[in-house]
Amino acid sequence: NLNVPKARNRKIQMGEFKVHRIRFFDYMPSAIRAMAFSTRTERLALARADGALEIFNFSDNYFQEKVLPGHDGRAVEALCWVGPRLFSAGLNGEITEYDLENLRPRYTVDAYGGPIWTIGVNSQGTLLAVGCEDGTVKMFEVLKERIQFQRNLDRQRGRIISLSWHPSGTLIAAGMMDMIRIFDAETGRATHRLVVDRGAGASKSKEVVVWSIAFLSDYTIISSDSAGKVQIWDGLNGTLIRTHLITKWDVLALSVSQDESSLVAGTSEGTVVQFQFLSSTVDRLDKDWVRTRTFKNHSHDVRALAHTETAVVSGGMDTQLVVRPLLDKVEKNTRESAIRKVSFPHRSLVCCAKKAGVLLFQFPDHLELWRLGESDGYGKPGGSLPVKRGPEKLIQLKRKGEDHICCSALSPCGGWLAYSTVTSFRLYRLLNGSISICKVSKLPKDLRPAHQLCFSTDSSKLFASSSNSSVVVVALNEPECKYLGTLKAKYGCRQPVHLLSASENGKWLATANTDCEVHVYNLDKLKLHCTVPVYGSCPTAMAIHPTTSNLVVVHADQQIFEYSLVKKEYTEWSRRLQKQGLHSLWLERDTPITHVTFNPKNPAHIIVQDLFMFCIIDKSLPLPEAKNVLYNQMTLRSLPEPDRVLHSHGFKICKDFQHLLCVSLLEDHSLVVVERPLLDIVSQLPAPVRQKKFAT
Amino acid sequence: MQGGGRVRSRSLSVTMRRSAMTLQNNMAKNQRGEAAPSSRMTGRERQMGGFSLLLESSDDEGPEEVTFEDSKADARRSMKRALDTARREKELLKEKRRKRQELFQEQKKRKLLSAEVLEEIDSTKQEQSHVKAEEEAEPEEVEGRKRNWKQNAARNLKGNYTVTTVKQSTLASSQLKAAEDFLHSRMYGPGSRRTTSNEMLSLENKMGKNKSAAVQFVKKNWACQKKAKAEKLKKTWIHMQQIPSS
Numbered sequence: 034n035l036n037v038p039k040a041r042n043r044k045i046q047m048g049e050f051k052v053h054r055i056r057f058f059d060y061m062p063s064a065i066r067a068m069a070f071s072t073r074t075e076r077l078a079l080a081r082a083d084g085a086l087e088i089f090n091f092s093d094n095y096f097q098e099k100v101l102p103g104h105d106g107r108a109v110e111a112l113c114w115v116g117p118r119l120f121s122a123g124l125n126g127e128i129t130e131y132d133l134e135n136l137r138p139r140y141t142v143d144a145y146g147g148p149i150w151t152i153g154v155n156s157q158g159t160l161l162a163v164g165c166e167d168g169t170v171k172m173f174e175v176l177k178e179r180i181q182f183q184r185n186l187d188r189q190r191g192r193i194i195s196l197s198w199h200p201s202g203t204l205i206a207a208g209m210m211d212m213i214r215i216f217d218a219e220t221g222r223a224t225h226r227l228v229v230d231r232g233a234g235a236s237k238s239k240e241v242v243v244w245s246i247a248f249l250s251d252y253t254i255i256s257s258d259s260a261g262k263v264q265i266w267d268g269l270n271g272t273l274i275r276t277h278l279i280t281k282w283d284v285l286a287l288s289v290s291q292d293e294s295s296l297v298a299g300t301s302e303g304t305v306v307q308f309q310f311l312s313s314t315v316d317r318l319d320k321d322w323v324r325t326r327t328f329k330n331h332s333h334d335v336r337a338l339a340h341t342e343t344a345v346v347s348g349g350m351d352t353q354l355v356v357r358p359l360l361d362k363v364e365k366n367t368r369e370s371a372i373r374k375v376s377f378p379h380r381s382l383v384c385c386a387k388k389a390g391v392l393l394f395q396f397p398d399h400l401e402l403w404r405l406g407e408s409d410g411y412g413k414p415g416g417s418l419p420v421k422r423g424p425e426k427l428i429q430l431k432r433k434g435e436d437h438i439c440c441s442a443l444s445p446c447g448g449w450l451a452y453s454t455v456t457s458f459r460l461y462r463l464l465n466g467s468i469s470i471c472k473v474s475k476l477p478k479d480l481r482p483a484h485q486l487c488f489s490t491d492s493s494k495l496f497a498s499s500s501n502s503s504v505v506v507v508a509l510n511e512p513e514c515k516y517l518g519t520l521k522a523k524y525g526c527r528q529p530v531h532l533l534s535a536s537e538n539g540k541w542l543a544t545a546n547t548d549c550e551v552h553v554y555n556l557d558k559l560k561l562h563c564t565v566p567v568y569g570s571c572p573t574a575m576a577i578h579p580t581t582s583n584l585v586v587v588h589a590d591q592q593i594f595e596y597s598l599v600k601k602e603y604t605e606w607s608r609r610l611q612k613q614g615l616h617s618l619w620l621e622r623d624t625p626i627t628h629v630t631f632n633p634k635n636p637a638h639i640i641v642q643d644l645f646m647f648c649i650i651d652k653s654l655p656l657p658e659a660k661n662v663l664y665n666q667m668t669l670r671s672l673p674e675p676d677r678v679l680h681s682h683g684f685k686i687c688k689d690f691q692h693l694l695c696v697s698l699l700e701d702h703s704l705v706v707v708e709r710p711l712l713d714i715v716s717q718l719p720a721p722v723r724q725k726k727f728a729t
Numbered sequence: 730m731q732g733g734g735r736v737r738s739r740s741l742s743v744t745m746r747r748s749a750m751t752l753q754n755n756m757a758k759n760q761r762g763e764a765a766p767s768s769r770m771t772g773r774e775r776q777m778g779g780f781s782l783l784l785e786s787s788d789d790e791g792p793e794e795v796t797f798e799d800s801k802a803d804a805r806r807s808m809k810r811a812l813d814t815a816r817r818e819k820e821l822l823k824e825k826r827r828k829r830q831e832l833f834q835e836q837k838k839r840k841l842l843s844a845e846v847l848e849e850i851d852s853t854k855q856e857q858s859h860v861k862a863e864e865e866a867e868p869e870e871v872e873g874r875k876r877n878w879k880q881n882a883a884r885n886l887k888g889n890y891t892v893t894t895v896k897q898s899t900l901a902s903s904q905l906k907a908a909e910d911f912l913h914s915r916m917y918g919p920g921s922r923r924t925t926s927n928e929m930l931s932l933e934n935k936m937g938k939n940k941s942a943a944v945q946f947v948k949k950n951w952a953c954q955k956k957a958k959a960e961k962l963k964k965t966w967i968h969m970q971q972i973p974s975s
Contacts, residue, residue, distance in 0.1 A: 108905055124908045126901050148908035166908060235920055242915060259915060282922070283915070301916070332929065334916065716926050716944070716951065720917060723924035729932055 051703040065348030069112040070339040080109035096589035097379035105435040124148035137455040155202040164193030186221040197248040208243030225271035232260035245287035257284035288338035299335030383695035389447025397437040402428040442486035477516035487533035498530035537579035545572040573625040587626040642696035654683035
């Protein structure tokens with residue numbers, strides 16, 4: 034049967050490490066469906082096709098702060114911020130408000146209008162309007178703890194695909210099939226009907242869909258449709274001012290800047306076209322919407338756009354989030370002006386059982402357990418080693434229910450497996466070398482759905498993060514697990530814990546939450562031991578050194594801190610690093626460190642990994658100065674042995690493997706490198722548009 | 730002179746008979762609802778004129794004497810016959826229609842019966858709690874429900890049970906599917922002018938800085954099954970080529 038995919042697991046010799054190079058994690062991200070930017074909180078909310086929601090902190094190096102797992106059938110079509118509250122509406126006909134502190138939906142309200150295509154809030158934040166399949170625009174009052182249906186506007190014949198409030202809150206423009214309707218928000222009457230032209234030629238017979246619409250304060254309406262046009266209308270008279278044909282395919286998204294001087298339109302070709310409200314003459318009297326820039330940052334349809342003050346954020350079917358700073362708003366050739374692409378999650382989806390040589394891969398709907406291959410023999414650095422036994426998939430565990438998997442963990446011995454969704458928690462016992470699996474049914478009541486899971490190094494305890502930054506500790510036993518206690522953070526911590534790290538000696542547990550608070554607990558006493566001084570950027574990875582009990586924390590702005598848990602102060606090396614400052618190239622890296630681990634053979638080593646590199650930080654070597662070359666491993670290899678010592682510094686970076694999802698060190702001192710080449714993802718994306726290029 | 734008069738009277742009577750018949754035909758046609766085209770009559774008259782001429786020339790026998798009364802009775806008889814056939818046909822149609830209507834009524838009555846069962850069940854559902862009744866209330870088969878109802882007649886009528894559907898909110902999920910289908914057809918349906926990832930990546934390879942082959946040849950594991958199939962075909966072809974030569 035030729036359906037078995039060939040698992041690529043090559044072992045290569047790298048320096049003193051044998052490397053398991055793994056490419057059989059078939060991680061496939063989901064398409065971006067909608068996004069909404071909150072200027073107040075500088076947060077971008079993103080909805081994916083599988084119902085997952087992600088929150089990015091734009092003021093903290095675009096770190097992916099929170100991830101709310103998806104749900105079968107949620108089919109989010111639109112997102113909307115109402116102050117600090119986040120609402121979504123989807124094709125399942127429901128409006129959902131999310132609890133961003135507990136990373137789950139707070140409640141859902143059925144709109145009873147069929148699938149909902151669009152949602153919009155008025156500028157006062159009091160009324161939420163949704164456009165439904167049955168042709169109604171439904172108004173909901175935004176109350177303190179919930180929303181309440183107020184009334185329907187005049188029902189139309191045809192679905193409401195898009196809508197936009199006029200900033201005054203008195204009018205609503207709704208994009209439908211073949212037309213745009215303007216409603217009086219107070220009376221509910223449809224006052225104007227703007228007819229949108231269909232496309233030319235073959236498209237004449239198909240209805241034109243007004244995918245997106247924007248209502249400006251000067252009563253101008255901007256619409257984008259499936260015929261590839263961006264049209265400017267006079268909203269008071271109901272007349273067409275101008276038509277811009279920007280593509281042969283659909284224009285799926287529009288976003289207007291806060292000051293209404295610039296707008297961007299996203300097309301099915303993957304281009305984002307910018308229009309600016311400029312005057313052709315110097316005296317700035319006759320301003321008009323003029324097409325200015327075109328960005329081609331996507332290979333597939335752009336379905337969601339957000340226009341922030343300084344950048345254009347786009348996302349679509351190619352699953353990548355692109356932030357394009359506008360060069361008239363930021364300084365050129367600085368870190369701020371560089372384009373940012375987020376293609377992979379900012380958290381680890383791979384768990385490595387160091388003692389057992391088993392890997393756990395987390396997918397939204399199932400988990401996979403793989404055993405690593407084996408190889409004998411030694412080879413030259415960089416060469417491949419012969420594989421004695423290939424890697425094998427041991428278990429594929431499908432989740433129960435409709436909620437997607439939030440987090441998962443594998444015990445280092447490979448004997449316990451746990452995963453959590455927003456509604457349920459499951460623990461499994463793996464036997465016979467992780468081949469057979471059986472569910473542990475008797476779980477303590479306090480073990481509720483968790484945001485993060487971690488096993489202790491001796492596989493005797495399980496730590497599950499809970500609400501209010503607390504952690505539940507459970508002793509692993511068959512047939513029944515015993516609840517040991519709850520580690521509570523200091524009062525007032527409301528944000529969810531997204532990092533958990535247990536020390537190897539079983540004495541300490543470190544937690545980090547999205548409020549940048551790092552707490553360390555003493556596990557013998559089950560009490561809070563200390564709180565690391567808060568640093569302005571969110572921690573992205575951390576680990577406790579096995580022998581020195583130093584906590585190493587890496588932050589979203591690429592800073593590294595080392596904190597001694599015994600002395601409750603920063604270590605000398607950390608202070609030295611802060612004083613000298615990190616190398617500028619290190620700070621300019623645009624992907625966060627997602628994994629920190631240590632080398633048992635060398636206590637001075639810290640191994641960190643981000644998407645494009647992994648680095649062995651040697652604390653015994655001097656720190657790189659600003660004038661040094663940071664990525665110097667290749668050059669060092671070419672130098673004779675004595676010269677190497679002179680030129681080397683403590684940051685040994687290896688960029689041979691990309692895109693890295695996990696780098697871990699096994700007990701037998703071989704390195705496990707899990708890669709997911711971007712090409713493998715792109716090859717499985719849905720069909721892009723057919724562009725005719727010359728000479729092809 | 731007599732022959733001439735005779736012929737005249739014959740031809741006259743023939744003419745009269747023909748015209749009477751035509752008149753009656755047209756009357757009957759009128760009764761049946763058909764228009765009596767005047768043009769036809771004139772045509773007939775012309776024909777009659779022609780006919781009488783023919784008779785004159787070919788007839789050697791003596792003319793038959795047909796009285797006006799006879800022809801009148803004849804005409805009346807044929808008219809009656811025509812009316813009778815029309816009436817009989819109408820009655821036959823009526824019968825058919827009546828029979829069909831009865832059949833429909835019967836079928837409807839059969840359907841109504843099961844609705845009655847539902848109404849009775851509905852009205853008495855508050856009275857008793859019945860686990861078995863809940864299982865029976867699956868909307869699977871009408872026949873099954875009827876049978877069970879007949880078996881547990883008295884108990885079920887007073888039963889307190891709820892009628893539940895097999896899957897919750899199927900309307901919402903079907904609407905969701907319809908909406909997703911609409912979206913898919915607009916973006917990927919006919920007229921969307923799309924290509925494949927293979928082509929897009931291969932074009933990038935061709936037009937990029939470092940030119941290389943189409944992506945299915947560059948990536949080893951692209952379209953494994955197709956490649957394996959191609960290999961197999963190649964082997965069989967080579968094998969077949971070798972057989973005749975060996």
